[in-house]
Amino acid sequence: MPSTANNADVFTGLNACQVLDQLNAGQGFGPGRNISRRNECTASKPGLGSNGLALDPVQGLAEFRQSDPDATDTTVNGRRALEAFDAVGGCTVAFEVGEHARVLAQMAMAEPERDTEACPLARDLAARVEPLLPK
Structure with a gap:
């Protein structure tokens, strides 16, 4: 696939783990x-769970x-977004960085009794x- 301005990586120079x-x-x-x-990263916190970022160009x-038809519409600082709760105690907020680029902010809880905290943390x-x- 030839490289054009339409499929340039909007995340060039951004490393998910550094962010x-x-x-x-x-x-x-x-x-x-x-x-x-891929440009994605996960970090763990004992007693809480793990959070993660995926920069998908x-x-x-x-x-x-x-992939998640039950996701609910929302916004992140004015950007179009979708939020999806995962039955295994996680939550993903996907928001738009362009028509063909998105960020996934994720939270997975270590303890089932804390599952309700996943979406607010994500x-x-x-x-x-x-x-x-990038805007």
């Missing part, structure tokens, strides 16, 4: 770890909606990462 570590500083999370070839909100992470991204 996550910056946002988690002083909150008791361990250093972020990238567990795939290829897929937008339409693809997120396809929303908080999304709101804190949004100002660091």
Whole structure:
């Protein structure tokens, strides 16, 4: 696939682990770890769970909606977003950085009795990462 302005990586120069570590500083999370070839990162906090960021330059909100049709519409600092609660105690907030680019801010709780905290924590992470991204 030839490279054009339409499919340029809007996240060039942004490393998900560096961004996550910056946002988690002083909150008791361990250093972020990238567990795939993509620009995504996860960090754990003992007793709480793990949070994560994925900077996806290829897929937008339409693809997120396809994979999670029950996601609810929301916004993150004025950007279009979708929020999805996962039955295993996690929550993902996906927000738009372009028609074909999105950020996933995720929270997975370690204890089932704390599952209701997952979406508020994911929303908080999304709101804190949004100002660091291209408009």
